[in-house]
Amino acid sequence: MSKFVLWGGFGGLNLGDDLILVSTIRDLERFDIDGCVFLMGSDWSFIQNSIRVDFRLVEDSFLNRFNSYREGYCLVVPGGQVIDDECKYFPYGKLTLDVLLSRLFTKQYPYILSVGVRNVSSKLHKMYAWIHRSSIQKIIARDAVSQSNVEKIYGKHKSTIMLDPVVANESLWLRRDHVNPDANTGKALLVMGVEKARHDSCSMLALAGRFCKLRLQGALSVMQHDRRFDQDTASIRKSDKDLDLCEVGWPTGLDELLSAYRAHLYVFTNRLHVALVGLINGCLVHLDSNTPKLESIKCMGFSLASYEVDGLTFHYLDENGWRQLQDAVEQREEVLKSLFK
Numbered sequence: 001m002s003k004f005v006l007w008g009g010f011g012g013l014n015l016g017d018d019l020i021l022v023s024t025i026r027d028l029e030r031f032d033i034d035g036c037v038f039l040m041g042s043d044w045s046f047i048q049n050s051i052r053v054d055f056r057l058v059e060d061s062f063l064n065r066f067n068s069y070r071e072g073y074c075l076v077v078p079g080g081q082v083i084d085d086e087c088k089y090f091p092y093g094k095l096t097l098d099v100l101l102s103r104l105f106t107k108q109y110p111y112i113l114s115v116g117v118r119n120v121s122s123k124l125h126k127m128y129a130w131i132h133r134s135s136i137q138k139i140i141a142r143d144a145v146s147q148s149n150v151e152k153i154y155g156k157h158k159s160t161i162m163l164d165p166v167v168a169n170e171s172l173w174l175r176r177d178h179v180n181p182d183a184n185t186g187k188a189l190l191v192m193g194v195e196k197a198r199h200d201s202c203s204m205l206a207l208a209g210r211f212c213k214l215r216l217q218g219a220l221s222v223m224q225h226d227r228r229f230d231q232d233t234a235s236i237r238k239s240d241k242d243l244d245l246c247e248v249g250w251p252t253g254l255d256e257l258l259s260a261y262r263a264h265l266y267v268f269t270n271r272l273h274v275a276l277v278g279l280i281n282g283c284l285v286h287l288d289s290n291t292p293k294l295e296s297i298k299c300m301g302f303s304l305a306s307y308e309v310d311g312l313t314f315h316y317l318d319e320n321g322w323r324q325l326q327d328a329v330e331q332r333e334e335v336l337k338s339l340f341k
Contacts, residue, residue, distance in 0.1 A: 005065065005073040005102075065098060075102035189221045189264035189283070208268040208286075221246045223260060266314065272297070275315075279304075284314035 006025070069075070075098060190208050208220055258281060261267065267278035270288040276297060278285040284307060287293055294315070298304060303321035307314045 003071070003073040004076045005068040006076045066101060069101045069105040072106050073102075075099065075106075187221060187264045188266035188268060189223060189261065189278075190268040221260075221264060279315070279317050279321075282316075284316050286312055286314050 188208060258277075261278055261281040261283060265284060267274065267283045267285045268288065269275055269278070269285070272287075272293045275285045275287045275293065279297070279302065287297075294304070297315075303318050304315045305318040305321075307316060
């Protein structure tokens with residue numbers, strides 16, 4: 001029986017983080033892990049209906065992590081911080097310390113999922129890279145760009161760098177009917193991910209409202225991206241008093257979450273993970289004026305096409321993009337089998 005401890009900032013029902021978490025656990029289900037998984041700082045209410053393993057929920061504290069490693073739990077890091085050790089929610093060096101402790105007590109190399117890795121340039125980052133080079137044997141890059149960056153950072157060393165693009169969860173790849181770029185009717189889903197009535201929220205809502213009245217002729221659904229933020233939809237409505245809004249209740253599991261997307265043709269958002277989920281569910285996605293995020297999606301291995309109407313540019317996966325997703329699913333089994341030889 002394998003033992004793992006998952007490290008990550010999954011504390012606030014953050015849509016992208018929770019999807020990565022659920023996907024990672026479903027990957028690890030192949031390794032007979034019932035009763036042996038600790039989730040550090042995660043929100044149980046979202047994932048309890050989305051995974052099938054029996055595990056204990058442990059608060060993310062140094063003492064709890066230390067005790068887990070002493071009991072022989074292998075570290076799992078489903079995120080890019082393992083490479084540059086940088087995240088605004090965690091101090092520098094925290095993950096590096098976890099990697100070293102895990103290696104010391106478990107005598108196993110951590111299992112790393114590297115998402116959106118950047119080139120490391122600062123002396124501090126290079127120091128972390130050197131430490132990790134001595135501690136990590138298995139790294140899975142989610143896309144070719146990340147794989148290339150990891151190889152530039154580490155060069156030739158004993159670590160094995162494997163490629164496993166995008167999100168590792170078969171249910172996410174079940175595409176609905178292919179999106180018709182010429183469609184001019186359908187419901188729109190606006191997924192908000194910012195606090196209260198900030199200017200960018202109002203602007204995005206007003207933009208979606210204009211498109212809704214011109215083309216959709218129906219209610220615009222609103223769903224929060226992250227429940228850590230106290231989103232006041234009533235105050236947002238003031239940006240367009242004539243806008244008909246319908247709030248979507250927060251889903252209690254992965255299936256409900258994906259169903260909310262599949263019920264809509266258009267997705268308006270300013271969040272990268274939201275755009276990603278919209279794309280893989282066959283929606284036309286309008287990512288609010290954010291070219292860097294579009295480039296990030298392309299770096300993940302997606303091939304995007306565009307569709308413009310009334311001054312708004314929507315993006316969707318073209319046929320090549322769908323093939324890339326299917327290729328990722330087909331190669332995942334082989335990658336996972338080779339991980340713990």
